[in-house]
Amino acid sequence: MDRDTIRTMLRDMLRARAFEEAAAQAYAQGEIAGFLHLYPGEEAVAVGVLHAAEPGDYVVSTYREHVHALVRGIPAAAIFAELLGKKTGVSGGMGGSMHLFDRERRFLGGYAIVGETFPIALGAAYAVAYRQLPEAVLCFFGDGAVNQGTFHESLNMAALWRLPILFVCENNRYQIGTEIHRHSAVTEIYKRACGYGIPAEKVDGMDVLAVHEATRRALARVRAGEGPQFLEMETYRFRGHSMADPGSYRPTVEVQAYEANDPIAATLRGVEFHYPSADELGSGHDCIQGFCDHCCQEGHLDEAALARLRQEVADEIAAARDFARQSPAPSMDDAWAALLRNRRYDRLFEEQAP
């Protein structure tokens, strides 16, 4: 994989973490109400999957969808404004944290009812196949969602009709507060897809490169007309289910073990320059010395670039939050417009009128 792609993915992971931490802060300060489900810990999944997808692909997400929206290209400011219920929000302030929609970026929504997204994604895939379009549909869901009837109904129809859909299970091991061994008879989620003849694979969801590669391969099969594909991403959320949930049901050692495997830190290890020691620099042949010098230069650039990147991300998220704060609230007229805007039907009867 080329360095630019790795850097872009790293940038998005940093943006994702910074956005969610800023949202948590805004929630703590009372600027965001309702439920707020945050994504820290799972960044490698959204970033790896969405960077392997095409811009024309459709995305159906859950209530933990800020990062999917952000990585999809929806401006941080429009998402933040939505969290604050402002008119400038991506859903006009009518959706809130759990209902981000963006027609242009083919982001078909965040949904608050677990499992109801399978049919929506399937319908999008049906429309893509029906209209003979080249796109695929990406359907994100958690390990808890596979216990809904819609999961089985939808996997059956997806396989039956060979629809162009990639199911991405973000298995963070907890269905709200219930650990996977206590909510699922089969804890290897990907095996459930095999019951419908859907090719399925388990992926290290903390490794963004592994996620990217698995997604790339799966989407190639979708686009080749091989029908639905299924990826189980093994991941972990560092926070509770929502801001209302301290996550106290999880053993501290478990949380610490996963935090030690932070996907952002892991990615940073891949790109951060290892400074050669004086001994290393002082030994060896000229060609080694030359290579070390070159790396040192690269490393210097990397180090500075990384600092710049962190600063840029911090500035972007701070600006997004400021924009959201300063944006106007929607009016009741805006709410009516969101509900009733329906020009095509009105035109029909205008045309019919004498």
Next chain:
Amino acid sequence: MAELSYWQAILRAHDEEMARDPLVFAMGEDIGVAGGTYKATTGLYAKYGEKRVMDTPISENSYTGIGVGAAMLGCRPIVEIMSVNFAWLAMDQLMNNAAKIHYMSGGRIRCPLVLRLPGGTAHQLGAQHSARMEKVFMGVPGLRVVTPSSPRDAYGLLKSAVRCDDPVVIIEHEAMYNLKGEVPDDEHFTPLEGSEVVRPGKDLTLFAYNISVHWALAAAERLAKEQGVEAEVVDLRALKPLDRTGIAASVRKTHRAIVVEEDEAAVGVGAEVIAILNEECFFELDAAPVRVHARDVPTPYNRRLEKASIPNADDVVAAARKLLGR
């Protein structure tokens, strides 16, 4: 003008809309190869092929959701749920998604889904196949609910529903599919809003919808012959939104109102119509409005009890005489 049965009128609307717009497709249980439980999609599978007339697995919630998702991408799905009773299984997709996506997206993503629901008390189908569920749908912001009482409206309402960008629930009646009536040969659209005076009168108004329009018309006929009473019959037709203006206008003329419904009274159409009368024209009323409605019991299987559990023209006549003090 051709005389068509209710099912033929629905079939004609399907056929015209599918021929006109390649984005219109139909989906449901047994609607394709088998032609539909009530024949409303007969021949379409052969004419338009499998993708446009799709037989689904018995997965009501998910195939209703497929309609929602496809509608979000610009398709115009007509989803048939074989019996309205099975719509309980599809409530999440209907109530949480179809009704709300347009709003939750700030009005930016439309959901032009048409849902066709055969319902009502037919022929001893038992408590789980005889539901009237209009009261459930008409309480939900974001849905439109219409219900045709004639082949003409069955055709015109489906045509309008397909062209509408809102999700539209069409409640048909299993006992009316063979009902014949005139349908104009020219293409026409029945508005998804507003009621229709199907028999003018001056002494009282009978509000009805779907099959109860026929009970009200039969009762009005008898009231005219036997009592010299001129009852106005208003076909409500659109249940969401209800026609506040039309409802009040009729009662301003007749000053008395009866709502005739096949459904149980509680939390229903009659309750809403009477609330509208209270709000719009209370002082025009010469008598307290009443409801003629089903007994509050799961629909009995036994034929005699089934009939007794829902109203008929006799009940309407009796209620009218009582209201008029005759």
